[in-house]
Amino acid sequence: MATAVELAAAVRTGTATARQVLEEHLARIAVRDGELHAFNEVTGDAARVAADAVDARAGRGEDPGPLAGVPVALKDNLCTRGVPTTCSSKILAGWKPPYDATVVQRLAAAGAVVIGKTNLDEFAMGSSTENSAFGPTRNPHDPSRVPGGSSGGSAAAVAAGFAPLALGSDTGGSIRQPAALCGVVGVKPTYGLVSRYGLIAFASSLDQIGPFAASVEDAAVLLEVIAGHDPLDSTSLDRPAPALAGQLGRGVAGLKVGVVTELTGEGIEPEVAERTRQAAAALEAAGAVVREVSVPSLTYSLSAYYLIAPAEASSNLARYDGVRYGLRTTGAEDITEMYGATRAAGFGPEVKRRIMLGTYALSAGYYDAYYGKAQKVRTLIVRDFATAYEQVDVLLSPTTPTVAFPLGAKTADPLSMYLNDVCTIGSNLAGHPAISVPFGTGAGGLPVGVQLMAPALGEATMFRAAEAVEAAARNLAPVEVS
Amino acid sequence: MSERLSPEVVAHVAQLARLDLTDDELALYTGQLAAVLEHAADVEALDLSDVPPTAHPLSLVNVLRADVVRPCLDREEVLAMAPAVEDHRFRVPRIMSEPSAQPSSPPRVPTSGPPGDQNRALPLGTDH
Numbered sequence: 001m002a003t004a005v006e007l008a009a010a011v012r013t014g015t016a017t018a019r020q021v022l023e024e025h026l027a028r029i030a031v032r033d034g035e036l037h038a039f040n041e042v043t044g045d046a047a048r049v050a051a052d053a054v055d056a057r058a059g060r061g062e063d064p065g066p067l068a069g070v071p072v073a074l075k076d077n078l079c080t081r082g083v084p085t086t087c088s089s090k091i092l093a094g095w096k097p098p099y100d101a102t103v104v105q106r107l108a109a110a111g112a113v114v115i116g117k118t119n120l121d122e123f124a125m126g127s128s129t130e131n132s133a134f135g136p137t138r139n140p141h142d143p144s145r146v147p148g149g150s151s152g153g154s155a156a157a158v159a160a161g162f163a164p165l166a167l168g169s170d171t172g173g174s175i176r177q178p179a180a181l182c183g184v185v186g187v188k189p190t191y192g193l194v195s196r197y198g199l200i201a202f203a204s205s206l207d208q209i210g211p212f213a214a215s216v217e218d219a220a221v222l223l224e225v226i227a228g229h230d231p232l233d234s235t236s237l238d239r240p241a242p243a244l245a246g247q248l249g250r251g252v253a254g255l256k257v258g259v260v261t262e263l264t265g266e267g268i269e270p271e272v273a274e275r276t277r278q279a280a281a282a283l284e285a286a287g288a289v290v291r292e293v294s295v296p297s298l299t300y301s302l303s304a305y306y307l308i309a310p311a312e313a314s315s316n317l318a319r320y321d322g323v324r325y326g327l328r329t330t331g332a333e334d335i336t337e338m339y340g341a342t343r344a345a346g347f348g349p350e351v352k353r354r355i356m357l358g359t360y361a362l363s364a365g366y367y368d369a370y371y372g373k374a375q376k377v378r379t380l381i382v383r384d385f386a387t388a389y390e391q392v393d394v395l396l397s398p399t400t401p402t403v404a405f406p407l408g409a410k411t412a413d414p415l416s417m418y419l420n421d422v423c424t425i426g427s428n429l430a431g432h433p434a435i436s437v438p439f440g441t442g443a444g445g446l447p448v449g450v451q452l453m454a455p456a457l458g459e460a461t462m463f464r465a466a467e468a469v470e471a472a473a474r475n476l477a478p479v480e481v482s
Numbered sequence: 483m484s485e486r487l488s489p490e491v492v493a494h495v496a497q498l499a500r501l502d503l504t505d506d507e508l509a510l511y512t513g514q515l516a517a518v519l520e521h522a523a524d525v526e527a528l529d530l531s532d533v534p535p536t537a538h539p540l541s542l543v544n545v546l547r548a549d550v551v552r553p554c555l556d557r558e559e560v561l562a563m564a565p566a567v568e569d570h571r572f573r574v575p576r577i578m579s580e581p582s583a584q585p586s587s588p589p590r591v592p593t594s595g596p597p598g599d600q601n602r603a604l605p606l607g608t609d610h
Contacts, residue, residue: 431539
C-alpha cells in the first residue's frame with residue numbers, strides 16, 4: 001500500500017487525483033468497517049468536496065500542500081465544526097461543535113482530506129476501546145482481540161488501510177499503546193508542541209495530540225503539519241516547530257541509546273521482552289551505542305498517573321452538566337437534581353469510576369495523601385529522566401507489556417487494564433516525546449511495538465532512532481522464546 | 483483495603499461530583515476504588531517532604547493578548563446545541579429550593595423570579 005508521502009506526491013504531480021485516492025479508501029471502509037467499527041462516522045460527502053477542491057487547486061497549477069489528497073481519520077474527541085463530535089459518550093451524542101480544532105484547520109491547509117471520526121474509549125479513558133458507548137473497535141489483525149486504546153479506532157483505521165494517516169490523543173499511552181497492538185507507528189509529541197485547541201480535555205497537563213501512520217516518515221510529515229505555536233492554546237510552546245522529515249536518513253552512528261531497566265523485567269510478556277532486546281541489538285548493529293539505564297521512579301509512575309489523571313478529569317468533566325450542550329435528562333425538580341441525573345445517564349462506567357477517583361483524590365482530608373503526593377512523584381520522574389538523558393540521547397523500552405488481548409479479558413478488573421499503560425505514562429508525566437514502532441510479532445503472531453523516548457523537543461533524534469528500528473524490523477524472523 | 487473508603491465516603495464523593503449512583507454502582511465503586519488506592523499505597527508510603535510538587539510539565543506563565551474585539555463563536559450556532567434556550571440564553575431548571583413551610587426556618591433568600599418559576603434563564607454573557 002502506498003505511503004502518505006507517495007500519495008501526496010502523486011496528487012501534487014498529477015499522476016493521481018485526490019478523488020481517486022479517497023474513493024479507494026472509502027471502498028475499503030465499506031468492505032470491512034462493519035466488522036471492525038473503527039469509525040463512529042465516515043464523512044464521505046464532505047471528504048469528496050474536500051478532495052475535489054484539492055484536485056481543482058492542483059489543476060490550476062497551485063501547490064495543494066504536503067498532504068495533498070491524503071485521507072486522514074480523526075479521533076472523535078477532536079472538534080470538527082458542524083460534524084458530530086461524541087467522545088464516544090452518550091453525554092455528547094448529537095453535539096456538533098461550533099468550531100474546528102486547530103489541528104483540523106492545519107490538516108485542511110496542508111491539503112489533507114478528513115475521511116471520518118474514529119471510535120475511542122469514552123472521553124479517552126481506557127486501553128482497549130471497549131469503553132465506547134457505541135460498542136468496541138476490533139483489531140484488524142485478529143477481530144476477536146482489542147485494538148488497544150483509547151485511540152483504538154484511529155490505530156485500527158491505519159492498520160486496516162482505511163486511511164494512510166490518523167490523529168489520536170495520548171494522555172497515558174493512548175496513541176502508542178494501540179499503535180503497538182495494531183502494528184502501526186504512533187507518536188506522542190512533546191507537551192505543548194501541538195495545539196490542544198479543540199481537543200476535548202481529559203487531563204490537561206498530560207493530553208497531547210499526535211499522529212498514527214504506517215511508516216516513520218509518514219508520521220514525521222504529519223507531525224510537522226500539525227506542530228507549531230497556536231495563540232488559542234495558552235500551553236502551546238511559543239517557538240518554531242522542529243524540522244523532522246528532512247532530518248531522516250542520517251542513520252544512528254554514535255547515537256547513545258539507553259534500555260530502561262525498570263521497563264524490561266517483571267510484568268513484560270517474554271516475546272515482547274525478546275523483541276525489545278532484538279531492537280536494542282539492531283540499533284547497536286546500525287552504529288548506536290547501547291547501554292542499560294535506570295529510571296528508578298518509573299516504578300511509581302502508574303500510581304501517580306492514576307491519581308493525577310482522574311483528578312484533572314474530574315475537574316474537566318464538570319462541564320458536562322446538561323446546561324450548554326449535549327444530554328439533559330427531563331423531569332428534575334431543580335438544577336442540582338438535573339446535574340446528578342444527567343451525569344448518571346450520560347457517562348459510562350469507566351468515566352464514572354475516574355470522576356469518583358479524581359474527586360476523592362482532590363477532596364478535603366485526602367488531597368495531601370494522594371494528589372499532593374502524586375505531584376511530588378511527578379517531580380522525581382522528571383528528575384530521573386533528566387539524569388538518564390545526561391547519559392543517553394534516547395531511551396528504549398517495550399511499548400506495552402503484552403500483545404493484543406481478547407475482548408472482555410480485562411473489563412472486569414480496572415486495575416489489570418490500567419497496567420497496560422505502565423511503559424507509556426512516564427513520558428506523559430514528564431511532558432516528553434515518545435514513539436511506538438512496530439517490531440515484528442509476538443505470541444499468536446500478533447504485532448509488537450517498541451518505544452523510543454526522548455527529552456523535551458527531542459523529536460528529530462527520536463525519529464532517527466525510530467527509522468533505524470523500522471528498517472531492522474523488515475528483516476525479523478518469528479520470535480522464539482524457550 | 484483502604485480503611486478510609488467506606489460506602490458512606492464514596493456516597494459523599496458522588497454527591498460532590500454531582501453524580502447519582504445506584505446502590506449497585508456504589509458497592510462496585512467502593513471496591514474498585516479501594517483496589518486502585520491500595521495500588522497507590524506505594525506512593526502514599528513515600529517520604530517526599532523535601533520534594534516540591536510538579537503540577538505541569540511546563541513552567542506556565544500568563545499568556546495575554548491585546549484587548550481588542552476579534553471574531554468569536556457564532557452565538558446562534560452555540561445556542562442551537564443547547565438542551566433548552568430562552569431569549570438567547572441557556573434555560574435551566576429552578577436553581578433555588580422551595581422555602582420550608584416551618585416557621586422556624588431561616589428567612590428565604592430573595593430570588594429574582596416569581597415563585598414556581600421552574601426554568602429561569604441563565605445569562606449567556608453580556609451583550610456588546
